[in-house]
Amino acid sequence: MSESLDQGRAMPRRRTVVAAAGAVGAAGLTASLAACGSDEPSSDTPSANGSGAALKVSDVPVGGGKILKDEKVVVTQPAAGEFKAFSAVCTHQGCVVSSVSDGTINCACHGSRFSVEDGSVKNGPATKPLPSSPVSVDGQELKLG
Missing domain, CATH: 2.102.10.10 (Rieske [2Fe-2S] iron-sulphur domain)
Incomplete structure (x- = not known):
């Protein structure tokens, strides 16, 4: 039985909720890792093409x-x-x-x-x-x- 009843409403199983939460977290991690691999300079690194500072x-x-x-x-x-x-x-x-x-x-x-x-x-x-x-x-x- 994949669902339990609570006052006449269908309730998802704990395993379903945990799996969905894990998928959302993994999607966020993937997006974060993609940003880390960009070619844009980090704000912590001096600009390689000059700072423009006089x-x-x-x-x-x-x-x-x-x-x-x-x-x-x-x-x-x-x-x-x-x-x-x-x-x-x-x-x-x-x-x-x-x-x-x-x-x-x-x-x-x-x-x-x-x-x-x-x-x-x-x-x-x-x-x-x-x-x-x-x-x-x-x-x-x-x-x-």
Whole structure:
């Protein structure tokens, strides 16, 4: 018997309800996975074709850096005239880094520190370096991407 009666109404069996709920959940998971596989850039990843942000050479101090929070990029100048760019998303738990000082890119969330020279971990809990991002000098402006 596939149905039971409750005050004269047909009631679906528990197995039918559970199977239907599983099908709805699987459809949602499939849609989510399809979105993960898209070619669109993630909002956590710096744009590969440039951010459009205007950044001047003079905005980035020697031995320090400048965080572009909207673009999620940090640009550093380890030595005069040498510019580097890295993802500003901490590799520990995804916070955007908060400052650049004393030769390190600093994350206030859990205390991770990264080198302004190569993005390597100088102090954990992060265990992976900040991914590098392209940067070039065009006159007195820096171009990302």
